[in-house]
Amino acid sequence: xxxxxxxxxxxxxxxxxxxxxxxxxxxxxxxxxxxxxxxxxxxxxxxxxxxxxxxxxxxxxxxxxxxxxxxxxxxxxxxxxxxxxxxxxxxxxxxxxxxxxxxxxxxxxxxxxxxxxxxxxxxxxxxxxxxxxxxxxxxxxxxxxxxxxxxxxxxxxxxxxxxxxxxxxxxxxxxxxxxxxxxxxxxxxxxxxxxxxxxxxxxxxxxxxx
Amino acid sequence: xxxxxxxxxxxxxxxxxxxxxxxxxxxxxxxxxxxxxxxxxxxxxxxxxxxxxxxxxxxxxxxxxxxxxxxxxxxxxxxxxxxxxxxxxxxxxxxxxxxxxxxxxxxxxxxxxxxxxxxxxxxxxxxxxxxxxxxxxxxxxxxxxxxxxxxxxxxxxxxxxxxxxxxxxxxxxxxxxxxxxxxxxxxxxxxxxxxxxxxxxxxxxxxxxxxxxxxxxxxx
Numbered sequence: 001x002x003x004x005x006x007x008x009x010x011x012x013x014x015x016x017x018x019x020x021x022x023x024x025x026x027x028x029x030x031x032x033x034x035x036x037x038x039x040x041x042x043x044x045x046x047x048x049x050x051x052x053x054x055x056x057x058x059x060x061x062x063x064x065x066x067x068x069x070x071x072x073x074x075x076x077x078x079x080x081x082x083x084x085x086x087x088x089x090x091x092x093x094x095x096x097x098x099x100x101x102x103x104x105x106x107x108x109x110x111x112x113x114x115x116x117x118x119x120x121x122x123x124x125x126x127x128x129x130x131x132x133x134x135x136x137x138x139x140x141x142x143x144x145x146x147x148x149x150x151x152x153x154x155x156x157x158x159x160x161x162x163x164x165x166x167x168x169x170x171x172x173x174x175x176x177x178x179x180x181x182x183x184x185x186x187x188x189x190x191x192x193x194x195x196x197x198x199x200x201x202x203x204x205x206x207x208x209x210x
Numbered sequence: 211x212x213x214x215x216x217x218x219x220x221x222x223x224x225x226x227x228x229x230x231x232x233x234x235x236x237x238x239x240x241x242x243x244x245x246x247x248x249x250x251x252x253x254x255x256x257x258x259x260x261x262x263x264x265x266x267x268x269x270x271x272x273x274x275x276x277x278x279x280x281x282x283x284x285x286x287x288x289x290x291x292x293x294x295x296x297x298x299x300x301x302x303x304x305x306x307x308x309x310x311x312x313x314x315x316x317x318x319x320x321x322x323x324x325x326x327x328x329x330x331x332x333x334x335x336x337x338x339x340x341x342x343x344x345x346x347x348x349x350x351x352x353x354x355x356x357x358x359x360x361x362x363x364x365x366x367x368x369x370x371x372x373x374x375x376x377x378x379x380x381x382x383x384x385x386x387x388x389x390x391x392x393x394x395x396x397x398x399x400x401x402x403x404x405x406x407x408x409x410x411x412x413x414x415x416x417x418x419x420x421x422x423x424x425x426x427x428x429x430x
Contacts, residue, residue: 013214038334043288052322106275111300121272126304168299173281 076176078147078183086142090177092184100185103178107170116189128166129156133186134193146183150174251370256362257329261313269358269394276350276392283350287339291326294318330354332369336428344392346413347385348377351394358394378422381415382406388413 041047041055050057059065070076075089090096105114113120116133123130131138131154138145150170157163174182191199200208248254268274277283279292294317301311317324330353332338344350350357355366367373377384385406390396399405409415416422 035335036333040334042334044291044328054323106277110272110274110278122274122300122304125272126300128300128303164302166303168295168302172293172295 078144084142084144096181100181104182104185139190143183147179150179251368256364264361265357266361283340284344289340349391356394382410385409
């Protein structure tokens with residue numbers, strides 16, 4: 001038979017039982033992801049704020065980014081008064097040529113070939129005809145020409161008259177210093193294919209033919 | 211004194227013994243198996259992209275360097291997705307009529323980007339920087355696997371904190387010479403620990419003790 005006292009003591013475990021449900025529910029509140037996906041934009045993150053759905057914004061018309069201001073025109077274009085110049089804007093060192101070789105191998109060799117003969121796996125696959133750097137015309141041309149072509153690309157024929165852009169601009173991919181490094185390396189490649197015994201340093205002569 | 215527990219409480223106790231056993235098994239399965247599974251971590255799940263671009267063809271067969279497209283990988287924290295201009299550099303002339311490239315041509319004409327599907331992600335509180343890793347001798351394939359063999363890209367490593375710490379605690383196990391960073395098929399030499407320790411010192415990877423395991427090296 002239940003007394004008033006026992007009924008009251010029964011309510012304590014019931015309270016504990018119901019409270020545990022609440023406690024378990026609180027555990028679930030730890031499962032939230034707002035730190036994983038924070039209210040900020042990371043590269044390429046889409047955005048519903050802008051009409052084109054991109055969080056990465058193009059330049060406002062009429063403005064330039066800091067690194068887009070090109071004050072040193074020869075360094076950035078390779079041209080003097082519209083004609084390719086034939087001097088390097090900075091001294092050529094072994095490190096620069098190594099950098100040029102690295103950049104040439106990444107960006108140029110895919111079409112022009114590692115040795116610059118205009119033959120490569122990609123040139124074999126399509127109607128593109130990459131220039132051979134060892135032809136006489138390009139051996140004689142001023143070094144600024146290569147920088148100009150890397151910067152602006154190259155047109156085969158007149159673009160207004162059925163011509164097309166056979167090489168796209170690499171300005172967004174190769175920075176000006178590296179364009180000059182590549183141009184210097186192209187010159188080194190050209191020399192390498194037309195070297196004679198007289199070009200070998202005397203102390204290296206004994207190593208020839210090994 | 212009244213009874214606190216009714217008679218049927220005995221049954222509840224017996225049941226709860228089995229229930230707790232079941233709970234233990236479930237917890238083990240959920241925490242130890244499900245959260246660690248490749249299914250949950252989306253590892254080895256090939257993702258079909260809107261443009262059927264094949265790394266296997268471009269890198270494996272044609273031999274293009276990673277940096278031809280991912281230009282910024284050694285200069286910035288993000289390994290950029292190439293601009294459509296990069297695709298069109300070749301594809302304005304090669305396979306220029308291919309229906310597979312329709313989206314690329316549209317993107318180039320309109321300026322709207324192709325909606326590539328992201329495969330490798332880390333949470334927003336992780337500040338992973340590509341350039342410091344590739345410039346200090348951590349190869350692409352260390353995290354991304356042999357992408358040059360993947361016609362469709364999938365994730366091969368769990369990009370979880372445990373995976374990061376594995377290398378941050380022992381960089382000498384995974385470091386390689388700088389000119390091998392972009393070599394997809396690089397195999398670590400047998401004396402990797404010795405070579406690796408030298409490279410860690412030479413590249414100044416872990417100058418201060420525990421520098422690499424400092425919280426703020428990845429979290430800001």
